[in-house]
Amino acid sequence: MEVYEVLETGETEFLNVNTIQDALSAKKVIIILDHEKKTVYIHVGSEATTRLKFSSARSSRRILQERNLAYRVKTVDEHDLPSWFEGIKEKVVRSNIRKEPPPLEILKILRKIEKSEPINGYNSEAAVIKNKFFKLQEKSTTIMGKDHSVEKFEQVQNLPEGFYLLPGDYKTRLYIEKGKVMGIELLKGNNKSES
Structure with missing residues (x-):
């Protein structure tokens, strides 16, 4: 759920x-x-x-x-x-966000995806690394009376089974290193691209 x-x-x-x-x-x-x-x-x-x-x-x-x-x-x-x-x-909801951090190798790939140049008209929304799915989540906190927010990838667990097609306003971007696909980034159109 x-x-x-x-x-x-x-x-x-x-x-x-x-x-x-x-x-x-x-x-x-x-x-x-x-x-x-x-x-x-x-x-x-x-x-x-x-x-x-x-x-x-x-x-x-x-x-x-x-x-x-x-x-x-x-x-x-x-x-x-x-x-x-x-x-x-009364049903118990299983947490969809993993509590412990992912392995260092996956963290390095996530950081590279986060630092990559954005594509005009698209925002990063999720990433697939190895067999793990990560969703970009906004985290907010108040420090000394000021609100701060940062976006970070968080692992999603308990994904529903089945096949899923990406809607038309999505693009994928591959991260390749030494001839291997290290990660797939899912980008969603933000309707701000210039036609």
Whole structure:
């Protein structure tokens, strides 16, 4: 299972929680991907804004489209929860982000990818190194009253099984060293390229 919060901007933010219940809030709209049941649950908090409610439908479709998944979508309202959802609320969510750092060899390749020249109109989104998948995550912290954010690759575990096609706005870039493919970078179009 994966859990995402729908933001006012229409974007989604991955939530690293222990159970589904930990993510639920009256003011939030939460998207839950259940890979076992091939279902997306959209939990709409009773105090969630209309904007969040509309954004959740688009956000869930985008997540499914980006991963080429054909899951059912079920919307549940906090003030009218069906009885079957009670069992889902208590489910344990396995963390998708690895806690221990990857081996030094992989870290070196990730740093080279991070430092590589960007391609006009594309942003780095993920990388495949050896048999590991890494997603670019934004980390924020406050130091002496000032907010600082940095993007770092974090390993994603418990990937859903199957074959996935990249949507048309993605490109791949290979990192080759001494005649061997060391890594594959996935780049997503940012609609800022000059035609």
